[in-house]
Amino acid sequence: MALIQLRKVVKTYTRGGETLRVLDQLDLDMEAGGFYALMGPSGSGKTTLLNLIGGLDRADEGQIVIDGEDIAAMRGPELAEWRAEKVGFVFQGFNLIPVLTAQENVELPLLLTKLSRSQRREHAQTALELVGLGDRRTHRPSQLSGGQEQRVAIARALVSDPMLVLADEPTGDLDRKSADDVLRLLRQLNEQYQKTILMVTHDMAAAQQAKTIVHMDKGRLGSIEQLR
């Protein structure tokens, strides 16, 4: 059975009295251990899809079954707990907390676990070292470059050891070199740590790092390319 199963998922937005069907009866299966790149024109519903899979937003209709659980049926607090346990997010705009240091940002998800203070510190350090920022622990986001910020965000996404990492245009704001660093890390997460990754991207070079490319247009799935 696929790790992620979407069945007849419908998502609509109403704006100015007009109803917009952003996702239209969407079916999609994604396998555990996969690295998926989601591509498509702007406004085609990629972010919406990612948000539904990550439990940040709710579908109007349909089923979203992840690892055997139908998250569309979960209540708010239950869904928040599920997110904390199962999903790591990487955003285009990094979304680090400006007043916290790199270390504290990475520790944040661990505050929701039963780990002790020293365990949290240790885990966060390990995660920061993994992304190559072991020497930037005490830096604030404003003292880091965009590429470094995104690497801290990746450390934050993986520190609680989630099974699924969702990245929405993670390289969209980065230069080529920083983007490559980030992509290398995501690939490492997938290959070395068996994380299932779903990454929205516009960048063909970025998409080439994935194992599978899913094309999307106007709320429907298009072709699926198997790269590796």
Add this chain to the structure above:
Amino acid sequence: MPPLQLVWRNLLKRKTRFVLTTLSLAIAVFLLCVLQSLVVALNAGVKAAAVNRLIVQSKVSLFVYLPQSYGPKIEQVEGVESVMRWNWFGGYYQDPSNFFAQFACDQEKLRAIYPEIEVIDGAWEDFLTDRKACLVGEATANKYGLRVGDNFPIIGALFPKTDGTTWDFRIAAIYKSTKKNVDDATLFFHYKYLEQALESGEGSGPEGVGIFVVQTAPGADNTEVMSRIDALFEQGPQAVQSTTEAEFQAQFVSMIGNVPLFVSSIGGGVMVAILLAALNTMLMAAREQTRDVGVLKALGFGDAVVGNMLLMQSLAMCLTGGLLGIALAVGSEEPMSKMLGTVFPGYEVTQGTLLTAALVVVGIGFLAGIGPALRARSMSVIAALRRTG
């Protein structure tokens, strides 16, 4: 519980704004404490009033004098232990701005009727012996650097000397009051001195007695004694009104207008102003932290926890300012009380005042924070994250 670093660091992130808001909170809370302490001072006399003392005054007004002959008659009334004449002298020392109260009274009765007056320097006996002897409160003595044995010339305003000279007093003793109904600023002197000066034409001014202070006998029913005294003079020549000491003191408080109402209106205005200042700061802080709210929720923090992050910021900010204001009020109690000294005796920052201020501070912290907190609580993750573009 939200991560506490987030509470403090977000507050301190905008240092200038934090300092300005905290200072305005501190000043406002300080003002609230001062206003409340002034009301306490005004009411102190009422609270500390003795139960066995009555005041007999003209029914018309406090400023209408009573005949000298009333004293012996009141003394005959059942339940009356002793009667003392008491006149407002209304003079000043050197300059009219040097204000403190002076009273002419029957000096030999003062000690028994007012046991709260305790001589701390000099001797009661000395005060009783000579006509020009006076008893001066510690605050006034300290203010003008006077000691026992010093001369204390007072210029009569209500009772001017005909030759334009001063009334000469000799300080026989200095007192301190053990209760709030008598302040530590007053000068007491012999009624006889005033009476004889008026008779001889040495001085001029209203004749008659300002008020009679009546001490009731142990076990006597004050209400009955008061109605007996009032009945005695109902047919004139001057109708009187007897009151308890507490009512008499309260009448002074209300003479300045409805002070508590006035003060609560000002206090209310001050509170609304600080609430608005705190609210403004919290609304700005909440807007700046919208993205943080989205991030925390995405990471799995609960809605209530995220809301509390903002509520706690508001409470922390208001408590910081409030405690500073309270500290200012406590620290300034001595100097304030000295400054108000003889004009406004009894200034005291009570525990009740501090508790009220603390409650106000917490209330304002809650009111300023609850709106942003609820908004953060109910905001969806994607709405909060989208704010940043």
